[in-house]
Each structure stands twice: as C-alpha cells, then as structure tokens.
Amino acid sequence: MKILIIEDEPxxxxxxxxxxxxxxxxxEIAVDFHEAMDxxxxxxxACIVLDIGLPGGxxxxxxxxxxxxxxxxxxxxxxxRNSLDDKVNGLISGADDYLxxxxxxxxxxxxxxxxxxxxxxxxxxxIQIDNISLxxxxxxxxxxxVLLDLTQKEYDLLLYFVSNKNKVISKNAxxxxxxxxxxxxxxxxxxxxxxxxxxxxxxxxAGSEDRIKSIYGMGYKFSV
Amino acid sequence: MLSSFxxxxxxxxxxLNEVDNSLKIEQREIEAYIAEHGKLPEPxxxxxxxxxxxxxxxxxxxxKFIDVRMDSNGDHGxxxxxxxxxxxxxxxxxxxxxxxxxxxxxxxxxRSIIIIxxxxxxxxxxxTLLINxxxxxxxxxxxxxTLSVMKKFKLGQHNSLQFEPSNxxxxxxxxxxxxxxxxxxxxxxxxxxxxxxxxxxxxxTPLAIIRTKLDLLIQDExxxxxxxxxxxxxxxxxxxxxxxxxxxxxxxxxxxxxxxxTEYINLRDFLHDxxxxxxxxxxxxxxxxxxxxxxxxxxxxxxxxxxxxxxLLANGIRHNHENGCISLDLSAGKCIISNSGIPNxxxxxxxxxxxxxxxxxxxxxxxxxxxxxxxxxxxNIAISYHYNNGIHSFELSW
Numbered sequence: 254m255k256i257l258i259i260e261d262e263p264x265x266x267x268x269x270x271x272x273x274x275x276x277x278x279x280x281e282i283a284v285d286f287h288e289a290m291d292x293x294x295x296x297x298x299a300c301i302v303l304d305i306g307l308p309g310g311x312x313x314x315x316x317x318x319x320x321x322x323x324x325x326x327x328x329x330x331x332x333x334r335n336s337l338d339d340k341v342n343g344l345i346s347g348a349d350d351y352l353x354x355x356x357x358x359x360x361x362x363x364x365x366x367x368x369x370x371x372x373x374x375x376x377x378x379x380i381q382i383d384n385i386s387l388x389x390x391x392x393x394x395x396x397x398x399v400l401l402d403l404t405q406k407e408y409d410l411l412l413y414f415v416s417n418k419n420k421v422i423s424k425n426a427x428x429x430x431x432x433x434x435x436x437x438x439x440x441x442x443x444x445x446x447x448x449x450x451x452x453x454x455x456x457x458x459a460g461s462e463d464r465i466k467s468i469y470g471m472g473y474k475f476s477v
Numbered sequence: 478m479l480s481s482f483x484x485x486x487x488x489x490x491x492x493l494n495e496v497d498n499s500l501k502i503e504q505r506e507i508e509a510y511i512a513e514h515g516k517l518p519e520p521x522x523x524x525x526x527x528x529x530x531x532x533x534x535x536x537x538x539x540x541k542f543i544d545v546r547m548d549s550n551g552d553h554g555x556x557x558x559x560x561x562x563x564x565x566x567x568x569x570x571x572x573x574x575x576x577x578x579x580x581x582x583x584x585x586x587x588r589s590i591i592i593i594x595x596x597x598x599x600x601x602x603x604x605t606l607l608i609n610x611x612x613x614x615x616x617x618x619x620x621x622x623t624l625s626v627m628k629k630f631k632l633g634q635h636n637s638l639q640f641e642p643s644n645x646x647x648x649x650x651x652x653x654x655x656x657x658x659x660x661x662x663x664x665x666x667x668x669x670x671x672x673x674x675x676x677x678x679x680x681x682t683p684l685a686i687i688r689t690k691l692d693l694l695i696q697d698e699x700x701x702x703x704x705x706x707x708x709x710x711x712x713x714x715x716x717x718x719x720x721x722x723x724x725x726x727x728x729x730x731x732x733x734x735x736x737x738x739t740e741y742i743n744l745r746d747f748l749h750d751x752x753x754x755x756x757x758x759x760x761x762x763x764x765x766x767x768x769x770x771x772x773x774x775x776x777x778x779x780x781x782x783x784x785x786x787x788x789l790l791a792n793g794i795r796h797n798h799e800n801g802c803i804s805l806d807l808s809a810g811k812c813i814i815s816n817s818g819i820p821n822x823x824x825x826x827x828x829x830x831x832x833x834x835x836x837x838x839x840x841x842x843x844x845x846x847x848x849x850x851x852x853x854x855x856x857n858i859a860i861s862y863h864y865n866n867g868i869h870s871f872e873l874s875w
Binding site for chain 1: 679685686689692696706708709712713715723
C-alpha cells in the first residue's frame, strides 16, 4: 500500500517516512505544492498525510483537487493548528482525519491504519493477529474464539498496539492516545501501567502469547 | 454672606454720616435763629427730632455726636437716636444745646435696601445656576457622549470607536484624536496577539520534529536502560513544552473570542459524567469525592465548559495529597469546588496571573488558573478563591 507524505519540513517528513516504511507501507514524499499535485494526479494512494501550510500553495487546494477528481485516497491532515481553531473546522469535513502537531508517530500510524481500514472495508472489519482477533465494528476481542471482557481503555490500548506492532511506543504516546486532550489531568503514568498490566493478564489468561513487553519502564512493545 | 454683612455695615455708616450732616444743618439753623432773634428757639418735641436747651457755666470744647436711646412718645420701648451736643451763647449766657434725631427711619431704610439687594442677588444666583445647568449640559453633551463611548472601549475588540459627530471644533478634534489613539492601540494589540499566536504555531513543527525523532530513536534495540532514561527526560520536556504551547494558544483563542457560540448546559449531568470520567484519577490518589449536585444550568460555550471544569478538577487532584478529599457543591447559579491541599492559602491577588506557581508545586506550567479566569471572564462567571483550614475552594457564580 502506498502512502504519500506531503510535508515541507524535511526532517519531519523524513521521520514519518522512516516510521511508516515497512513491509506494509511504501512511502513517498512530496515537499511542496507542485510536487504534491503532480504525484496525486499520477498515482493513487491508500492514504495521504497532508500538511496544510505548504510552499507554493495551500494543502486545502490539494484536498479540493482530490475531491474534485473523486479520488479514493484517504487524507490525514497534520497541522500546527488544533481542532479548536475556527480556521481548521472547514478542513476537517473534507479530510478523513486530523492530527495536531506535535504528534507522536505511533499515533500517526494508528490514524493512518484506521483510515485505510475504513477505506478498504470489504465486509470483514476485523484484524487477526495469531490467535487474537479484533472485531472493529463490535469493538470486541477474541482469543481462540474466547471473548475477552475488556474495558474501553484496554480495547483502545490493544488496537493501538496492534496498529504499531513491533514498534516501541513511549509511555507519553500511550498516555496521550488514551487520554487525549484530558492528558493534562493525568500527570503520572501509573494509570498506563495498570491498564497494560490488566490487558496483558487478560490476554495471557485467554491463551495468547505474552506479546506486550515493557522496555525499561519507558515504553512498551507489542511483538508479533 | 460676608460681603452682604460688610455692605450693610458700610451702608449704615454712610447713612449715619447723612444723619450727622442733617444734625449739623440743624445746629446752623439754631445758631442762625439766635443771631436773628437774639433768643433761643422753642425746644422741639417731635417723634423723630427733639431739641433741648440747658444753661451752662463754661462753654463745651467742641460739638460731639453720640448714639443715644430715645424715649418714644406713646411707645413703651425706646429706639436708637443720634444726638448732637454743642454750646451756644445767647445774650451773654451760655447754653448747652442737645439735638436728637431718631435713627429709626435710617435703620428701616438699611433693612429695606438689604432685603432688596439680597433677594436680587439670590434671584440672579438661581437664574444663573439654572441657565448654567441647561446651557452647560447642552454644551458638554458631546463630551459626555464621547466619554460613554470611551468607557465601552476594550483592547482587541476590533470595532473602531464610533463617536457622534460634533460641530464644535474642540470636540471634533478630541474625538478625532481619541479615535486615532484607540485605533492605533487596538492595531498594536492585535499585532502583538498575532505575534504570540504565530510564535506558538511556529513552535509546533520543531516540537513535532523532536518528538518524532524520539519516537524513532527508541526503536533502536541497541539502546541501554541508561540511554532510555535520558530519552524519557527529553520526552517529558517536550511534552511539557507542547502543553505549555497549547495552553498559550488556547488563551489566545479565548481572548480572540473564538468560542462565542453558547449552549444551555445541564451542569448537574455534565459534572456527574465528568466525575465518572475522572474516577480513575481520584482513585489513584485515594481521594474521597463528596458531591452535592443540585439541578443547575448554565449558558456557556461547551468546549470552554469542558476545559473549565477539567482544569478546576485537575487542580483539585494535582494539588491534593494522598487520601485527601475533593468536593463539588452545585446549586442553581453557583458551584463550589474544594480540595484538601497545602496548609497555606494561595496568594489571592496573584493566583489567576499567568505563570503563577506556588512554591510547593513547580512542576506545572501555571497557566491552568489563568485559563480558568479567562474562561470565566468571557462566560460572565464570577470566580473567587477561598482558603479555610487546609481546604482550598474555588467558587463560581453566574
């Protein structure tokens, strides 16, 4: 699957490229408006990561161009302005998702995979990893056909891990994912530890391998 | 008063002088009578003038005027009179002549003059006052209009002041100057605000770069625990900075009035859900939550409402101690959120300032209360802080 990263800041596009590029995704980078327009007119992408502020033109125009040509590409906007901003509200409607800088790469990855899943929805909206299966519509998890009793946060956490499998995710990124804007409320990361501990226990009890590893207490990795 | 008193005294003496002069004329008349007839005239006994003659041995040195009391005929009382005493010689005999003139008329005259004068002055005074009031009010009307327009002026509102046009040059000039000054101030303020906002936005991309680089760095399996600990420090710093930046942006947005749409919110349901949502955080610090939620509604922007109570409750949790308590007391038009905390009151005059942090907690960025205050200001909520015996409470009323 191809992903286009439209971002004028080379270090940022480079980071995104490095993180996303894997056996699953093939990434391309466009650094300005014209390069981006050229690329979207030639190829179809599973998902486009789009920065609004670009040299040579607005990301908004790229979005309009995509819509005008009925392109199926998913669009994830990344912007320095957050969703509380008036100027941004108009954009959100045209795009599939929206992420405010500074974001965590695992978060970006989770959003992109979610968009791609929605776009390529072909009747079965589930993810299978070994003997763990996630039903995204019903928000349920089964291990070998045994239904797990997970809380909302534990389910979110598992989906986050699955989207970022084999990557180390920092506690900060996990906390921000689980608490979002309310992150300001949770100053310490004990909550995360508790949630992960419970999720792990439930998965192992249901017969899954122990896949969630703590990396010296600073992050976690879901290995497949 | 003083001048009217002086005036009456002066007037009295002028008239007294007049009486003295007429007494002198009387003396001359008596002396002329004696010179012509060689004998004393008949003594006079009129109501307002009397004369009498007494033989004396030695002549008086000179004539003199004195104030006397005069017996009034038929009347019981006595009245003021002016007496002239002099000596004269009639056929080698010396006589002492006394002529008295009543001052009653004079006093009456003075009284009348004073009354007329005083009432005239009073009349003029009242008339002037009335005219002044009417004329001045009309004259200063443009000034007060300008003043009332100025009172409504607030920096950053972007609406240029509209003064009523005045055909008086001075007022027109004043209005023009005021308009220029306020427009300029507003422009400068807007520029400054835009600068702050842009600076915050520009910071987001470098922060994103640092964050994503850290996210990539920790994928390296050759990193030791030692390295990761350093990285954690960097992560936390970036997190703090990005939150600080977001808070500054939020403040700018509230100031820019970006949250103008309001909704009628059932605060009881709202707080009820909020407490459920934060249950985990309360439990983590083993806080006892006491809630007394009565039916209450508020008209506020929903996003601001969310931020307001998030911040208030976050404060209540953050600045609390293990096994402490937090209480919510909601009634119509009023909400009190209290929590146990440090055994000292916060500085009431500074707590709502930006970057105010108490000496006991330097970990947080100190914009939480500034945001709370800003939200209250734009939502017409009055907020006050109270401290009583280890319990810190914030009271909202609307």
